[in-house]
Amino acid sequence: MTLPSPIEAPASFAGLNIAVVGLGIEGRDAFTFLEREGAGIITVDRNLERAERHQDDLSILDEVDGLIASQGVHHHLSLLVEAARRDIPVYGPTQIFLERCPAPVIGITGSAGKTTTTTLVHRMLQAAGVPCRLGGNIGQGLLGQLPDITSTDMVVAEISHTQLLRTTRSPHTAAITNITPNHLDQFSWEDYQQLKYRIVDYQSPSDVVVLPFNDELAAAATARTDASQRWFGIGTPSMPWHCALRSSDGQILYNDRPLMSVKELKIPGEHNVLNALAALAIVADVVPGDIATDVLRTFAGVPHRLELVAEIGCVRFINDSIATTPERTLAGLKATAGPVVLMLGGRDKHLPLDPLIDELRRHVRLVVLFGEAAPQWTDRLTDRDIAAEDAGSFDAAFHRAATRARSGETVLMSPGGTSFDAYANFEARGQHFRDLVNEWARTGSLSDDH
Numbered sequence: 001m002t003l004p005s006p007i008e009a010p011a012s013f014a015g016l017n018i019a020v021v022g023l024g025i026e027g028r029d030a031f032t033f034l035e036r037e038g039a040g041i042i043t044v045d046r047n048l049e050r051a052e053r054h055q056d057d058l059s060i061l062d063e064v065d066g067l068i069a070s071q072g073v074h075h076h077l078s079l080l081v082e083a084a085r086r087d088i089p090v091y092g093p094t095q096i097f098l099e100r101c102p103a104p105v106i107g108i109t110g111s112a113g114k115t116t117t118t119t120l121v122h123r124m125l126q127a128a129g130v131p132c133r134l135g136g137n138i139g140q141g142l143l144g145q146l147p148d149i150t151s152t153d154m155v156v157a158e159i160s161h162t163q164l165l166r167t168t169r170s171p172h173t174a175a176i177t178n179i180t181p182n183h184l185d186q187f188s189w190e191d192y193q194q195l196k197y198r199i200v201d202y203q204s205p206s207d208v209v210v211l212p213f214n215d216e217l218a219a220a221a222t223a224r225t226d227a228s229q230r231w232f233g234i235g236t237p238s239m240p241w242h243c244a245l246r247s248s249d250g251q252i253l254y255n256d257r258p259l260m261s262v263k264e265l266k267i268p269g270e271h272n273v274l275n276a277l278a279a280l281a282i283v284a285d286v287v288p289g290d291i292a293t294d295v296l297r298t299f300a301g302v303p304h305r306l307e308l309v310a311e312i313g314c315v316r317f318i319n320d321s322i323a324t325t326p327e328r329t330l331a332g333l334k335a336t337a338g339p340v341v342l343m344l345g346g347r348d349k350h351l352p353l354d355p356l357i358d359e360l361r362r363h364v365r366l367v368v369l370f371g372e373a374a375p376q377w378t379d380r381l382t383d384r385d386i387a388a389e390d391a392g393s394f395d396a397a398f399h400r401a402a403t404r405a406r407s408g409e410t411v412l413m414s415p416g417g418t419s420f421d422a423y424a425n426f427e428a429r430g431q432h433f434r435d436l437v438n439e440w441a442r443t444g445s446l447s448d449d450h
Contacts (some may be wrong), residue, residue, distance in 0.1 A: 004166065009095060015063040018039045018040065019063075019070050020034065023050050024070055029093065030093050044079070048137060056079070058079060058120065061102070068093060092167060100418035103151055110218070111181075114159075115137075117177055117279050120299060121279050131150075133155045135155070142155070153429040154286070159186070170198075173209075174210070174227070176197075178274075200227065204227070204347055209225050213238075215233075230298065233277065242281070243281040243284065246278065259293050260296065263298050267301045268336075283295035307333055307430070308432070312437070315402075316409075316410040318414075319413055321430030324415065326352065327433050333356075336412055339409045342364045343368050344415055345394075345416070346416070346418050346420075348372065348447075352417075353381070357384055361385075361386065366401075374392070394438065413430075
């Protein structure tokens with residue numbers, strides 16, 4: 001194992017000098033928290049326009065009692081490695097929150113589906129009138145919410161593997177949606193799995209773990225916790241407590257009691273069926289089944305996840321920018337009806353394209369590639385007799401896909417790679433796609449600015 005050892009945070013940061021490393025959402029949230037605690041703060045980032053000191057400046061360590069590292073900061077960063085060598089503590093925001101939070105926490109992690117599942121759980125709790133807070137990897141900090149959280153609340157937290165990197169606590173309810181290869185450009189496959197399992201490692205018998213019985217790796221987490229087990233999946237499970245889709249008639253069951261038909265789900269795709277089942281299993285003890293299923297009947301999905309942007313001239317344009325792995329692209333393709341012109345590309349995460357190949361042959365008439373990964377992906381696809389063209393830029397790829405799409409087809413932007421070759425995040429890439437679609441709808445062309 002090459003992962004850093006997580007440590008407990010102090011009872012208070014008052015009077016301590018702390019460096020906040022990484023000033024994204026989580027770092028800014030940590031700054032607010034430390035300011036309220038009465039700590040001295042040094043802001044550190046790779047971008048000096050938003051911080052006092054650069055992350056490569058090791059002299060920072062001569063001035064601080066500890067560091068708080070945002071999840072987006074790689075654990076191999078020299079500043080963090082040298083801090084550990086000098087026994088200067090490095091804390092994670094999620095660790096501090098789990099230590100301080102007075103309310104029970106529902107923590108949801110997974111390689112895919114965690115944002116949709118987290119959003120569904122939050123909406124189900126709201127619909128049932130349960131006081132609840134939402135945050136974590138879903139784009140809203142948790143530490144800044146601490147003053148407003150009471151013991152009567154419930155906290156719904158989406159937790160990424162990097163947020164689990166420095167934790168020694170587990171949520172009261174811990175859920176793993178799935179575990180599949182991801183982020184192998186930053187972690188070994190073994191380390192990545194261990195990080196996902198960490199969400200259950202510190203649970204007690206009074207806690208709850210929610211796991212998929214269809215996913216062998218995620219299901220193996222049950223051996224690491226004494227918490228009460230809840231299961232979800234497709235098929236007939238052997239476990240006594242479960243939320244499952246009965247394949248024979250399409251009924252969604254809660255412990256063999258029918259709740260609704262899968263046809264009533266508004267969100268498309270088998271992966272979203274699993275997200276819905278996970279959410280039902282997570283809230284089953286606190287939300288009545290009829291309220292939870294009412295949410296599922298009306299929930300249209302989260303932006304940038306198989307989002308129908310427009311239908312123009314009998315061509316559908318779908319934004320699936322969240323698909324930063326080939327596996328997510330495969331799920332998006334399976335959920336998209338009819339022939340597809342696929343926009344694929346971005347930055348490679350060193351994940352195999354092979355699982356996509358059969359679906360590309362079956363379902364995709366043309367692959368249009370863009371970004372850093374385009375040259376090598378084009379060669380790999382054409383070598384497998386897949387019709388693939390390297391358009392270069394995202395704008396050029398959109399224009400080629402839009403002009404080549406035929407009536408009844410879908411232009412699906414489901415990239416299979418990260419956005420960081422050209423964008424701050426997948427949301428920015430998805431918004432760019434929306435803007436291009438809207439311009440195409442107005443004019444049937446793109447301006448010279450594109």
